[in-house]
Amino acid sequence: MTSYPTTWRRPPQIVTDRRWRLVLTVAVLAYLVLGLGSVEMNWARIVEGGERGMRFIRGFLQPDFSSRWKDISNGLIESLTITLTSTVVGVAISVPIGIGAARNLAPAWVYYICRSIIAVSRALQEVIIAIFLVAMFGFGPFAGFLTLSFATIGFISKLLAEDIEDIDEAQAEAIRATGASWLQLVNYAIQPQVMPRLIGLSLYRLDINFRESAVIGIVGAGGIGGTLNTAIDRYEYDSAGAILLIIIAIVMVAEYSSSYLRKFLQ
Numbered sequence: 272m273t274s275y276p277t278t279w280r281r282p283p284q285i286v287t288d289r290r291w292r293l294v295l296t297v298a299v300l301a302y303l304v305l306g307l308g309s310v311e312m313n314w315a316r317i318v319e320g321g322e323r324g325m326r327f328i329r330g331f332l333q334p335d336f337s338s339r340w341k342d343i344s345n346g347l348i349e350s351l352t353i354t355l356t357s358t359v360v361g362v363a364i365s366v367p368i369g370i371g372a373a374r375n376l377a378p379a380w381v382y383y384i385c386r387s388i389i390a391v392s393r394a395l396q397e398v399i400i401a402i403f404l405v406a407m408f409g410f411g412p413f414a415g416f417l418t419l420s421f422a423t424i425g426f427i428s429k430l431l432a433e434d435i436e437d438i439d440e441a442q443a444e445a446i447r448a449t450g451a452s453w454l455q456l457v458n459y460a461i462q463p464q465v466m467p468r469l470i471g472l473s474l475y476r477l478d479i480n481f482r483e484s485a486v487i488g489i490v491g492a493g494g495i496g497g498t499l500n501t502a503i504d505r506y507e508y509d510s511a512g513a514i515l516l517i518i519i520a521i522v523m524v525a526e527y528s529s530s531y532l533r534k535f536l537q
Contacts, residue, residue: 346495
C-alpha cells in the first residue's frame with residue numbers, strides 16, 4: 272500500500288536551490304551588518320533626542336489649543352486658502368496639458384511639449400520648488416500657492432493623460448464616424464469617460480495639497496507649517512501637538528469626504 276505524505280510545504284518561488292538560498296541569506300546579512308557599521312552613531316545625541324522626543328509626546332498628549340490660538344487659526348485659514356486656490360488653478364491648467372499629453376489625441380509635437388511640462392513638474396519635489404519660489408518672491412502664501420499649483424499640474428496631467436489613452440476607443444470611433452470635429456470628439460467621446468476619474472483625482476489632490484501646505488510652510492511658503500515650525504523652535508510642544516491634531520483631523524475629514532464623493536460620482 273502506497274503511503275502518502277501528510278504534510279505539504281510550499282516550494283520556493285525565486286531560488287529553488289537550498290544552497291544558493293543559504294548563500295544569498297548570508298550575503299544579505301553581511302551587507303546589513305557592514306551597512307550598520309558604516310553609520311556614525313553619536314549615542315549622546317541619541318539620548319538627548321530621546322529626551323526631547325518624550326517631551327514632544329507629552330505635549331502631543333496634552334495639547335494646548337488656547338495659548339497660541341490666534342496664530343494657529345491664522346495659519347490654518349492661510350493653509351486652507353492656499354490649498355483651495357492652488358488646487359483649482361492647478362486642475363484648470365492640467366486639463367489642456369493632460370489632453371495634449373495623450374498620444375491618441377494630440378499630434379506628436381504637442382504630445383512631446385506637454386509630456387516635457389509634466390516631467391519637469393514631477394521631477395522637482397514640493398519643498399525644493401518652495402525654496403526656489405520663496406527666494407524669488409519672498410516669504411508668504413504666494414510662494415506656497417505657486418508651489419502647489421505647479422505640483423498639481425504634474426500630478427493631474429499625467430494621470431488624466433493616461434486615463435484618456437485607456438478610454439474605450441469604440442466610443443471615440445463612433446463619434447469620429449459622424450464627421451465630428453476634434454472639439455466635439457473631446458466633448459462627446461472623451462469627457463464622459465474621464466470626468467468621474469478627473470473629479471476623484473482633483474479631490475485627492477486637494478487632500479494632498481493641504482498636507483503639503485503644512486510641509487512647505489516650514490521653509491517660509493506660508494500656511495500652518497510656519498506656525499508649527501515656530502512652535503517647535505520655541506519648545507512649545509503642547510502648541511505643536513495641538514497643530515498636529517488639527518492637521519490630522521482636517522486630513523481625516525477630507526479623506527472621508529473625498530471617498531464619499533468619489534463613491535457617489537461613480
